[in-house]
Amino acid sequence: MIEFKNVSKKYDGANVHALKDINLTIDKGEFVFVVGSSGAGKSTFLKLMMREDVPSTGTIVVDDTDLTKIKKRDIPKFRRRLGIVFQDFRLIPNMTVFDNVAFAMRVIGTKEKKIRRRVPYVLSLMGLNDKARNYPKELSGGEQQRVALARALANNAEIIIADEPTGNVDPQMSYEIVDLLMRLNEAGTTVIMVTHEHSLVRCFDKRVIILDKGSVVSDGGAIIREAATAHINPISEISNEYVVPPEEDYSAYSSVSDSEESSEENPVEVAEEEFIIAGGDE
Amino acid sequence: MGKFGYLIKEGFRNLKVNKLMSVASVTVLFSCLMLIGIAFMLLVNIEAFIGGIEAENVIMVYADLDSTELDYISLGNRLDDIANVASIEKVKKEAAYEEILADLDEGLRAYLTSIEENPLPDAYRVTVADMSGFETVVSEIKTLDGIERVYENSGLARQLQGIRDSVTYISIGMIALLLVVSLFIISNTIKVTMFSRRLEISIMKSVGATNSFIRLPFMVEGIIIGIIAGILATGAVWGIYEFALGSFTAVLSGFGGSARIEFLDYALYLAAAFVGIGIFTGIFGSATSIRKYLKERKFVELEE
Numbered sequence: 001m002i003e004f005k006n007v008s009k010k011y012d013g014a015n016v017h018a019l020k021d022i023n024l025t026i027d028k029g030e031f032v033f034v035v036g037s038s039g040a041g042k043s044t045f046l047k048l049m050m051r052e053d054v055p056s057t058g059t060i061v062v063d064d065t066d067l068t069k070i071k072k073r074d075i076p077k078f079r080r081r082l083g084i085v086f087q088d089f090r091l092i093p094n095m096t097v098f099d100n101v102a103f104a105m106r107v108i109g110t111k112e113k114k115i116r117r118r119v120p121y122v123l124s125l126m127g128l129n130d131k132a133r134n135y136p137k138e139l140s141g142g143e144q145q146r147v148a149l150a151r152a153l154a155n156n157a158e159i160i161i162a163d164e165p166t167g168n169v170d171p172q173m174s175y176e177i178v179d180l181l182m183r184l185n186e187a188g189t190t191v192i193m194v195t196h197e198h199s200l201v202r203c204f205d206k207r208v209i210i211l212d213k214g215s216v217v218s219d220g221g222a223i224i225r226e227a228a229t230a231h232i233n234p235i236s237e238i239s240n241e242y243v244v245p246p247e248e249d250y251s252a253y254s255s256v257s258d259s260e261e262s263s264e265e266n267p268v269e270v271a272e273e274e275f276i277i278a279g280g281d282e
Numbered sequence: 283m284g285k286f287g288y289l290i291k292e293g294f295r296n297l298k299v300n301k302l303m304s305v306a307s308v309t310v311l312f313s314c315l316m317l318i319g320i321a322f323m324l325l326v327n328i329e330a331f332i333g334g335i336e337a338e339n340v341i342m343v344y345a346d347l348d349s350t351e352l353d354y355i356s357l358g359n360r361l362d363d364i365a366n367v368a369s370i371e372k373v374k375k376e377a378a379y380e381e382i383l384a385d386l387d388e389g390l391r392a393y394l395t396s397i398e399e400n401p402l403p404d405a406y407r408v409t410v411a412d413m414s415g416f417e418t419v420v421s422e423i424k425t426l427d428g429i430e431r432v433y434e435n436s437g438l439a440r441q442l443q444g445i446r447d448s449v450t451y452i453s454i455g456m457i458a459l460l461l462v463v464s465l466f467i468i469s470n471t472i473k474v475t476m477f478s479r480r481l482e483i484s485i486m487k488s489v490g491a492t493n494s495f496i497r498l499p500f501m502v503e504g505i506i507i508g509i510i511a512g513i514l515a516t517g518a519v520w521g522i523y524e525f526a527l528g529s530f531t532a533v534l535s536g537f538g539g540s541a542r543i544e545f546l547d548y549a550l551y552l553a554a555a556f557v558g559i560g561i562f563t564g565i566f567g568s569a570t571s572i573r574k575y576l577k578e579r580k581f582v583e584l585e586e
Binding site for chain 1: 492
C-alpha cells in the first residue's frame with residue numbers, strides 16, 4: 001500500500017508549490033493512472049515515489065517503509081521493490097536485449113545462473129523471445145518499451161512505475177503497452193502509470209488521479225474521470241482516439257470548445273469544468 | 283567472485299569505451315610521475331654528493347714544528363677527547379712530504395731530497411661526527427696547546443648545508459604540486475567517463491544498485507590508469523637516469539669521489555611509490571568526482 005499524507009513539495013528558490021497537500025492511498029494490486037499536463041507535478045510525484053527527493057512536509061509510506069525517514073543506505077534496497085519504466089526507454093545501445101535486461105540484475109549482484117533463468121522468462125512474458133540477441137536500435141519503439149518493461153520486471157518488482165511509457169511509441173503500440181501493464185496488474189503487481197494522454201486513459205476503466213498545478217483535482221474511477229476530463233481534449237474524440245495532444249495546451253482546447261463547440265457540449269460537463277478551474281486556482 | 287569479476291571487467295570496459303581519454307590521462311599522469319621520479323633521483327644524488335663532500339670536510343691540525351714525539355701523541359689524545367670528534371688520523375710529516383714530493387717534477391724533487399730537510403710539521407686529520415657542531419669543534423681545537431695551525435673549511439660546509447636544505451624543500455614542493463595535478467587529472471577522467479555513462483548510471487540507480495556498486499568500476503578504472511602510468515614512469519625514469527649518469531658522471535667526479543648511485547637500488551621503492559600514488563590518486567580522484575556526480579545528478583531527468 002502506498003500512502004501520501006498531507007504531502008507538499010516546494011523546491012528551493014521556487015515560489016510556488018510543485019505539490020500541494022496531496023492525500024491519497026494506492027492499494028496493493030491497484031492500477032492507477034496519474035494524469036496531468038507538464039508542470040502539474042507529475043515528475044515531482046514520481047521523484048517522491050522513488051525516494052529521489054523528500055517532501056517538504058507530510059509523509060509517504062510504502063508498505064512499512066516511511067520514505068521520509070528511510071536511511072540513505074536503505075534507499076537502493078527500497079528501489080529494488082520498484083520497477084521503473086521511462087518515456088525514453090533508457091536502453092543501453094551497445095548491449096543486446098538480453099544484456100539490457102540482465103544488466104538490471106547484474107548491478108544488484110544477482111548470480112549469473114539466476115540471470116540466465118530469469119531473463120528468458122521475462123522476455124517471453126513481453127513476447128520478445130526471438131529478439132534477445134538484437135540491439136535496441138534494431139527494434140521498434142514499442143518493442144524497445146517492452147524491453148524496458150521486461151527490465152523493470154527482472155527483479156520481481158512489487159510496484160511498476162511507468163513514467164509516460166507511451167510517449168515515444170506510436171498509438172497502436174501505446175495501447176499494447178498499457179495492455180501489458182494491465183496484464184501485469186492482473187498478476188498482482190501494483191501499477192502506477194503517469195501520462196498526459198487523456199485519450200489513452202479513457203480507453204481503460206481504471207482509477208485516474210488528475211494533477212493540476214500541484215494539487216489533485218480529481219481522483220476516481222472511469223465515470224467520474226470521464227466527466228472531469230471531457231473538457232480537456234474534445235478534439236481527439238472526434239478525430240482519432242490515439243492522437244497525442246500537444247502538452248500544456250489544455251487552456252487552448254477549452255477555449256476552442258467554449259467558442260466553437262459549446263453548443264454540442266453536455267451542460268453537466270460544462271459545470272464540471274468550472275468546478276475544476278475553481279479547484280485549480282486555490 | 284562473480285560480483286568482483288563483474289566490477290573489474292566493468293573497470294576495464296570503461297577504459298576501452300573512453301580510449302582517447304584513458305590514453306590522455308595515462309600520458310599526463312605518466313608525465314607527472316616521471317617528473318616526480320626525476321626530482322626524487324636528483325634529490326638522492328645531491329644528498330649523496332653533498333654527503334660525500336661533507337665526509338671529506340675534515341680539520342687539519344698541525345702540531346708545533348719543535349714538538350717532540352711525546353707532545354704529538356698527547357695532542358692526539360686531547361683531540362680524541364673532544365666531544366663530536368668522530369676519528370683522528372695521524373699524518374706524519376715524512377709521509378706528507380713524500381706525498382708532496384711525488385707530485386713535483388723530477389728536478390725539483392731531486393733538489394729537495396738532497397737538502398734532506400722536511401719543512402712540514404706532524405699533523406692530525408680530524409673528522410667531525412655531526413656537521414652542525416663543526417665550528418664548536420674547531421674553536422675547541424684552537425684552545426689546545428702545541429698547535430702550529432688549524433686548517434678547516436667551515437664555510438663550504440655551511441654552504442653545502444644550505445644547498446641541501448633548499449634542494450630538499452624544492453623537491454618536496456615539486457612532488458606535492460605534481461601529486462595535486464595527478465589528482466585533478468584522474469578525477470577529471472573519471473568525471474568524463476561518468477558523464478559518458480550517465481545512462482547506465484541512471485538505470486543502475488533506478489533499479490536499486492548501491493552507490494558503492496556504481497562507484498567501484500570507476501575506481502577500478504582510476505586504479506588501472508594509475509598502475510599503468512606508474513609502471514611506465516618507473517621505466518622512463520630508469521632510462522633517463524642511466525642516460526644522465528652517463529653524461530654527468532665525468533663532471534660530477536671532478537667535485538669529489540662520491541660513489542655512483544645505482545637506479546636499481548631505488549627502483550623497487552620508486553615503482554612501489556608510483557603505483558601507490560597511482561592507486562591513491564585513482565581512488566581519491568574517482569571518489570571525489572563520483573560523490574559529486576551521484577549527488578548532483580538525479581536519475582529521473584537525464585539531460586541530453
